[in-house]
Amino acid sequence: MTRPPTVQRRRTATLAALATLPLLLAACSTGNEEPTTGEAGEPADECVIGMTQINQTAAFFTQMNEGAQEAADEAGCELQIANANNDAAKQNSDIENFVSQGVTGLIVVAIDVNGVLPAVEQATGQGIRAVAIDAELEEGAVDTFVGVDNEAAGEEAGQWVIDEGLADGASYGIVDARSSFIQNQREDSFRAIVEDNGATFTQAVDGENVQEQAATAAQDLITAQPDLDFVYTTGEPATVGAVAALDPGSDTKVIGWDLTAEVIAGIDSGLVTAVVQQDPKQEGVEAVNELAALLDGAEPAGFIDVPITIVTEDNVDPYREIFQ
CATH class of the missing domain: 3.40.50.2300 (Response regulator)
Structure with a gap:
């Protein structure tokens, strides 16, 4: 399979040298x-x-x-x-x-x-x-x-939102997974850059890294904040859950992480705007x-x-x- 162009990033970590036991x-x-x-x-x-x-x-x-x-x-x-x-x-x-x-x-x-x-x-x-x-x-x-590098990738996703003109004046919420260190990194770096460029954060809900819980959390978010411009999702269960919770014709779009068949269908319908794919x-x-x-x-x-x-x-x- 021919893979799409990818984005290369940063450092090679230097690990401490310790004596190896036989x-x-x-x-x-x-x-x-x-x-x-x-x-x-x-x-x-x-x-x-x-x-x-x-x-x-x-x-x-x-x-x-x-x-x-x-x-x-x-x-x-x-x-x-x-x-x-x-x-x-x-x-x-x-x-x-x-x-x-x-x-x-x-x-x-x-x-x-x-x-x-x-x-x-x-x-x-x-x-x-x-x-x-x-x-x-x-x-x-x-x-x-x-x-x-999850922190850098979250920032890269935020920069994409800015470059597409989707940040300035936009309101957004997040479906995350509070127990996941890396998803917290993706959330924090994304928030920092889009909010510095005009986006307004409203609310985050915990999908617990489980699709069913994420769908319920996303539905609660949309019910509480019906006028959101987009929802940022920090992992596959959250992205799938948000797609399940939102109507394909919704004015609220999804920007998140990790493809599935359901998420690709969301891209086709126009519900999903962009996905960070590992x-x-x-x-x-x-x-x-x-x-x-x-x-x-x-x-x-x-x-x-x-x-x-x-x-x-x-x-x-x-x-x-x-x-x-």
């Missing part, structure tokens, strides 16, 4: 050792990857899993995926289980970037190489971050490939940028096949 000592580790991320090590005997996923209902995450599985099959790695089902405590427990099972690599799609750190540190302290996808953990917590499948591929390289003794990349595309009616066609 993996053969992992079995007798006390769990109190310093994390081993940040430096090349001896090749591992096997590639067994545990992946802790936020949920397996959103298409964004299922595509990420698909890419990870394809890359694992190609690399000859065993991939185990644990579904945290939006529960940060379960995510920590899943990571602890992976450590007990003796995985050699860990992929973290964090619900709570701070709350997940103790479990991640336990894993890296036992010589397990670690990669974070989508949500960036604190510097040095993992070998490599794979994904987008490439979750490629994020899964890159994460597994990075872990396979690390387990083969390579230096960590630190940051692997998987760029975004702002999708509108002008460039949506290449995505139709993906989201049938």
Whole structure:
């Protein structure tokens, strides 16, 4: 498939260099050792990857899993995926289980970037190489971050609104997910730039990163604020929920994150004006490939940028096949 033009952005993170424990000592580790991320090590005997996923209902995450599985099959790695089902405590427990099972690599799609750190540190302290996808953990917590700069992408979406002349004098509300660190980043940076350029914020409602709740929250928002010019949505459930809540002929438009078949139908009807589209499948591929390289003794990349595309009616066609 030919991919649409993408927007390249910023930095490669510099991770702290710490001495790597030989993996053969992992079995007798006390769990109190310093994390081993940040430096090349001896090749591992096997590639067994545990992946802790936020949920397996959103298409964004299922595509990420698909890419990870394809890359694992190609690399000859065993991939185990644990579904945290939006529960940060379960995510920590899943990571602890992976450590007990003796995985050699860990992929973290964090619900709570701070709350997940103790479990991640336990894993890296036992010589397990670690990669974070989508949500960036604190510097040095993992070998490599794979994904987008969510703060910069939120600002980029806001700049698109400004460039299209949709900010000045506009009133808008937000359907967000308060428990999601990265969605908060997308919201804060978007708000800052559009409000500096004439847009008026009215209200934010919490969709809880679940489509049904997001649809109800969006409906409540529209009922309370019927004259909004647009609704900004910070993730797939919020975007799908807003599309479900709004009439296709509504004067209130949707600007948000992550395509689905329903959202593409919203673009076709004119309800959805623009969508920030990531490439979750490629994020899964890159994460597994990075872990396979690390387990083969390579230096960590630190940051692997998987760029975004702002999708509108002008460039949506290449995505139709993906989201049938």
